[in-house]
Amino acid sequence: MVRKKRGISRRTAVRLVLAAVVLMAALIYREAGPPPLEKSSGKLDAADSGGAAEGRDGASPHSAISGALSGQAHPGLVVRGSSQPMPFVGLPPASPEGRAPVSRISGAGVSKAKAMPAPAKNRAAQKTVYLTFDDGPSAVTPKVLEILRREQVKATFFVIGDQAETRPELINAIWEQGNAIGNHTYDHNYKDLYSGFTYFWSQIKKTEEIVRQITGVRPQLVRAPGGTYGHFDDTYFHLMKQAGYLAADWTVDSGDSVRRGVPAAEILKNSVQDTQSSRVVLLLHDGAGHQESAKALPEIIKKYKAAGYVFKTLDSSSEPVQFKPHPDKRAAERTKPNEAWIAANITPNAALFAPGKPLAVEAGTLQTSLQPGEYRIENGQYIVPLRAVVERLGGQVSWDTGTHSGLAVLNGRTITADTDVGELAFTAGDGNRGAIASEVTLRGGAIWLPLRDLLKSAGHRLIGATSVPEERRVKAS
Numbered sequence: 001m002v003r004k005k006r007g008i009s010r011r012t013a014v015r016l017v018l019a020a021v022v023l024m025a026a027l028i029y030r031e032a033g034p035p036p037l038e039k040s041s042g043k044l045d046a047a048d049s050g051g052a053a054e055g056r057d058g059a060s061p062h063s064a065i066s067g068a069l070s071g072q073a074h075p076g077l078v079v080r081g082s083s084q085p086m087p088f089v090g091l092p093p094a095s096p097e098g099r100a101p102v103s104r105i106s107g108a109g110v111s112k113a114k115a116m117p118a119p120a121k122n123r124a125a126q127k128t129v130y131l132t133f134d135d136g137p138s139a140v141t142p143k144v145l146e147i148l149r150r151e152q153v154k155a156t157f158f159v160i161g162d163q164a165e166t167r168p169e170l171i172n173a174i175w176e177q178g179n180a181i182g183n184h185t186y187d188h189n190y191k192d193l194y195s196g197f198t199y200f201w202s203q204i205k206k207t208e209e210i211v212r213q214i215t216g217v218r219p220q221l222v223r224a225p226g227g228t229y230g231h232f233d234d235t236y237f238h239l240m241k242q243a244g245y246l247a248a249d250w251t252v253d254s255g256d257s258v259r260r261g262v263p264a265a266e267i268l269k270n271s272v273q274d275t276q277s278s279r280v281v282l283l284l285h286d287g288a289g290h291q292e293s294a295k296a297l298p299e300i301i302k303k304y305k306a307a308g309y310v311f312k313t314l315d316s317s318s319e320p321v322q323f324k325p326h327p328d329k330r331a332a333e334r335t336k337p338n339e340a341w342i343a344a345n346i347t348p349n350a351a352l353f354a355p356g357k358p359l360a361v362e363a364g365t366l367q368t369s370l371q372p373g374e375y376r377i378e379n380g381q382y383i384v385p386l387r388a389v390v391e392r393l394g395g396q397v398s399w400d401t402g403t404h405s406g407l408a409v410l411n412g413r414t415i416t417a418d419t420d421v422g423e424l425a426f427t428a429g430d431g432n433r434g435a436i437a438s439e440v441t442l443r444g445g446a447i448w449l450p451l452r453d454l455l456k457s458a459g460h461r462l463i464g465a466t467s468v469p470e471e472r473r474v475k476a477s
């Protein structure tokens with residue numbers, strides 16, 4: 001008995017030591033590792049007109065970079081500014097129309113992950129997939145959102161400005177579901193976009209403004225139509241970076257735009273060709289005509305989940321995956337912007353993405369916080385999205401299409417935010433009613449209103465507002 005007992009305690013001791021080592025390793029990694037990715041960091045990255053947007057330029061542009069696999073990190077792919085080599089699987093073929101053959105990657109860095117005792121809890125071993133959808137929003141987008149919601153997965157949508165303009169409610173739906181939105185230019189027309197940087201720039205800024213009007217946040221992530229390869233020259237790369245943007249390519253191409261009507265089975269096969277890499281950025285499309293991509297999506301998600309991946313949205317906390325400049329196009333014969341133009345446009349732009357302050361909201365015993373970009377300051381007032389604030393304070397919001405009103409239940413009160421009249425009408429728990437005039441506005445399908453009016457109508461009494469270097473704060477009892 002004694003021997004057995006000692007045996008157990010020795011084994012327990014060994015286990016404890018092992019557990020401690022694993023824990024310490026995890027803690028050390030956590031310290032050194034990147035900050036958690038959140039949409040709420042305020043750094044974003046974010047239609048059926050005239051057929052598939054990709055089709056506008058004739059040949060399927062995304063086939064320019066096919067998701068071929070190579071046995072090692074391909075020289076065609078670099079992570080700018082990153083000292084850490086990453087196993088990439090994308091490979092730009094020599095010909096823009098070509099599609100390199102697919103072969104199995106030899107899983108660099110994979111065995112380590114499998115050897116870890118608790119891979120799911122170890123960030124070092126955590127494989128991450130970033131689903132990205134280009135060319136929307138379109139009639140396909142709601143289906144994609146439905147699947148993402150059902151699977152509890154988030155994605156990054158690189159939206160086209162003119163599509164966003166005609167379907168702001170879909171931009172809002174993408175955003176409110178916690179997905180990231182990136183900029184995919186205004187009209188996706190290669191010929192003009194790659195004729196010179198200033199024109200490309202004008203489309204980026206135009207689209208950015210459209211998205212900002214809807215979500216309140218400027219997309220910092222940009223995806224070049226067709227990818228950067230063969231399109232961006234050194235000027236494009238350099239000025240976009242200097243202006244504060246992150247040009248994000250991909251590592252795996254689902255092949256859903258190599259021609260029209262690629263069947264779901266083929267999209268699935270291409271999408272899950274590599275489930276070994278620690279980081280997969282998967283290119284998909286939710287533009288018009290891409291129903292098959294939506295059809296393939298549940299199975300794509302299932303396969304990555306089964307392979308142990310977590311799903312994240314792209315954001316500015318890590319360097320984006322980028323294709324190396326095309327050797328012949330590094331200094332393409334395009335007109336370069338002059339210094340005066342750069343000083344006027346590029347230099348001040350980076351400040352738009354400088355970190356701002358979060359806004360903390362205290363309402364009675366509850367507290368929440370809005371990240372920079374999630375609220376605005378207009379005429380000295382904090383303007384906030386109704387849904388985000390109410391839901392984070394434990395309330396509920398619904399939308400009445402007939403009266404253009406938001407119905408919120410917060411702090412025991414029922415509040416009607418009327419965007420037509422510009423009024424907040426409330427009914428208290430004891431049946432008392434009241435109303436206050438308020439600049440309740442509808443922006444891209446979301447209701448925005450002054451924070452103080454919202455708190456007042458919910459029966460909170462304002463105590464004060466403060467601003468320190470770390471944060472802004474509004475207190476109400």
Ligand SMILES: [Zn+2]
Nearest residue numbers: 134135225226
């Ligand atoms: Zn595209």
